[in-house]
Amino acid sequence: MSGGLEAGAIRLRDATRAFDVRIDSGRTLKEVLVGGLRRRSAPGGRDPRHPPPVQALRGVSLDIAPRETVAIVGRNGAGKSSTLRVLAGIVPLDSGSVEIGGRVAALLDLAAGFSRDFSGRENIVMGGALYGLSRREVEERMEAMVAFSELGDFVDLPLKTYSTGMLVRLAFAIVAELDADVLLIDEVLAVGDGAFQRKCEERIAQQVAGGSTLVLVSHDLALIERTCERTVLLDNGRVAADGPTADVLAEYRHVLEDASAPVRGSGAPAVPAGADADRQDSAS
Numbered sequence: 001m002s003g004g005l006e007a008g009a010i011r012l013r014d015a016t017r018a019f020d021v022r023i024d025s026g027r028t029l030k031e032v033l034v035g036g037l038r039r040r041s042a043p044g045g046r047d048p049r050h051p052p053p054v055q056a057l058r059g060v061s062l063d064i065a066p067r068e069t070v071a072i073v074g075r076n077g078a079g080k081s082s083t084l085r086v087l088a089g090i091v092p093l094d095s096g097s098v099e100i101g102g103r104v105a106a107l108l109d110l111a112a113g114f115s116r117d118f119s120g121r122e123n124i125v126m127g128g129a130l131y132g133l134s135r136r137e138v139e140e141r142m143e144a145m146v147a148f149s150e151l152g153d154f155v156d157l158p159l160k161t162y163s164t165g166m167l168v169r170l171a172f173a174i175v176a177e178l179d180a181d182v183l184l185i186d187e188v189l190a191v192g193d194g195a196f197q198r199k200c201e202e203r204i205a206q207q208v209a210g211g212s213t214l215v216l217v218s219h220d221l222a223l224i225e226r227t228c229e230r231t232v233l234l235d236n237g238r239v240a241a242d243g244p245t246a247d248v249l250a251e252y253r254h255v256l257e258d259a260s261a262p263v264r265g266s267g268a269p270a271v272p273a274g275a276d277a278d279r280q281d282s283a284s
């Protein structure tokens with residue numbers, strides 16, 4: 001996905017992506033087995049368990065220069081995580097294009113990136129390999145990663161014994177030592193305890209000072225003000241505002257105060273909160 005762009009640069013063009021949402025809750029085994037033959041129909045003929053696809057991204061374009069620090073904000077379901085997943089190459093686009101220059105380190109879905117039956121150390125080796133590090137390169141960084149995680153003896157235990165906060169520690173420790181050109185971070189920091197959050201924030205600042213580009217999805221506006229110079233406001237799968245963080249957050253605060261108001265520039269009403277229940281990635 002390097003596409004010849006300068007290291008640290010990101011170019012997203014007219015990105016569109018829809019997801020199928022399957023609602024299976026409350027179905028018995030018998031209903032599942034015979035469901036293909038006898039589906040309950042809603043008025044209008046549509047099966048209520050098979051709603052139309054959710055349009056997560058409706059033509060999102062972003063140009064991010066190397067070393068920029070960019071936050072993505074928006075109401076629940078606006079398309080923030082989908083945008084990051086597209087940038088990370090986890091979710092393919094229906095149409096449009098994505099190019100990223102250099103090496104990308106992504107802290108997105110913790111559960112997706114790890115193997116629960118393997119130890120922290122083993123997951124570090126696998127995580128490093130996914131990022132493109134050789135076994136030797138991982139071994140050279142191993143002790144620094146273990147130290148950063150502060151997991152102590154847990155680092156040699158299987159991940160199924162970890163709390164969510166411990167998973168965050170492990171995930172961040174790997175990313176902390178990767179020297180990526182682009183850092184993609186989705187909300188995970190919110191799960192760690194206060195002291196670890198501050199340590200992660202400092203590490204992100206060091207990586208940015210060292211030349212990394214940062215794209216951060218968060219609902220923590222104070223964190224965004226401290227960390228990002230530029231903010232993109234998404235609404236209903238579209239870019240509603242893009243500019244200096246102070247300006248865009250001022251607009252976003254108005255939006256949050258009046259939850260029923262459409263966001264200027266999005267051209268559509270907000271997706272209701274909770275619309276992301278029962279997700280199913282049709283790409284997988």
Ligand SMILES: Nc1ncnc2c1ncn2[C@@H]1O[C@H](COP(=O)(O)OP(=O)(O)OP(=O)(O)O)[C@@H](O)[C@H]1O
Pocket residue numbers: 019020021054055056074075076077078079080081082083271275276277278279280281282
């Ligand atoms: N894997 C998926 N399967 C089904 N639907 C999905 C999937 N990922 C996203 N969606 C849908 O796409 C829309 C955008 O979701 P997305 O997670 O990108 O929003 P978000 O802005 O990150 O929201 P939040 O602030 O609640 O995390 C939502 O309606 C969501 O239900």
